[in-house]
Amino acid sequence: DTAVSQTPKYLVTQMGNDKSIKCEQNLGHDTMYWYKQDSKKFLKIMFSYNNKELIINETVPNRFSPKSPDKAHLNLHINSLELGDSAVYFCASSRQGGNYEQYFGPGTRLTVT
Amino acid sequence: AQSVTQPDIHITVSEGASLELRCNYSYGATPYLFWYVQSPGQGLQLLLKYFSGDTLVQGIKGFEAEFKRSQSSFNLRKPSVHWSDAAEYFCAVAGTGNQFYFGTGTSLTVIP
Numbered sequence: 001d002t003a004v005s006q007t008p009k010y011l012v013t014q015m016g017n018d019k020s021i022k023c024e025q026n027l028g029h030d031t032m033y034w035y036k037q038d039s040k041k042f043l044k045i046m047f048s049y050n051n052k053e054l055i056i057n058e059t060v061p062n063r064f065s066p067k068s069p070d071k072a073h074l075n076l077h078i079n080s081l082e083l084g085d086s087a088v089y090f091c092a093s094s095r096q097g098g099n100y101e102q103y104f105g106p107g108t109r110l111t112v113t
Numbered sequence: 114a115q116s117v118t119q120p121d122i123h124i125t126v127s128e129g130a131s132l133e134l135r136c137n138y139s140y141g142a143t144p145y146l147f148w149y150v151q152s153p154g155q156g157l158q159l160l161l162k163y164f165s166g167d168t169l170v171q172g173i174k175g176f177e178a179e180f181k182r183s184q185s186s187f188n189l190r191k192p193s194v195h196w197s198d199a200a201e202y203f204c205a206v207a208g209t210g211n212q213f214y215f216g217t218g219t220s221l222t223v224i225p
Binding site: 004033040041042043044045048056090092101102103104105106107 | 154155157162201213215217220
């Protein structure tokens with residue numbers, strides 16, 4: 001019974017392509033996040049959505065666009081992929097406010113060739 | 114500004130030995146602190162958290178951590194390491210809007 005799921009788990013694509021990563025949580029949480037983990041394992045937040053509203057938008061290229069059709073889903077769309085976009089992308093969710101723990105998905109390893 | 118420092122990039126311990134992973138944080142108010150573990154090819158799993166109260170917190174898999182405000186530290190400990198504990202460990206502090214600030218991680222190798 002997966003709490004936070006992501007698809008696909010692996011994504012290999014060529015430069016210039018557009019791709020999406022999907023995330024779903026069945027925890028009833030109001031807040032969802034996208035993180036990028038680089039090759040050195042450093043985790044950096046990219047976006048945060050609370051009840052479908054964007055609340056954190058770190059400095060990421062505007063080629064990255066999050067979309068939240070409902071509070072259980074937060075998808076990440078990436079346009080014009082570049083080599084430097086290769087990384088592992090993690091989705092997470094948490095209860096709203098109060099500094100609650102975040103629950104992470106299994107990650108999507110994106111490789112841009 | 115909030116930040117987390119994990120001074121040890123990589124630690125190697127023998128199976129059965131004790132373990133301590135260091136974490137120092139920078140935060141203006143009372144911090145909300147977390148330790149996560151990431152096994153190879155997996156997502157992050159919460160080990161334990163500190164919000165308030167008892168400064169020694171117990172987590173899953175036999176881990177514990179101690180919050181020391183005077184040292185701005187939240188070190189993770191385990192009395193006896195198992196081979197399955199080999200993983201990447203991340204310390205995090207929660208800032209405003211529940212934005213997490215992660216340390217750079219400590220990679221743990223366990224030798225037989």
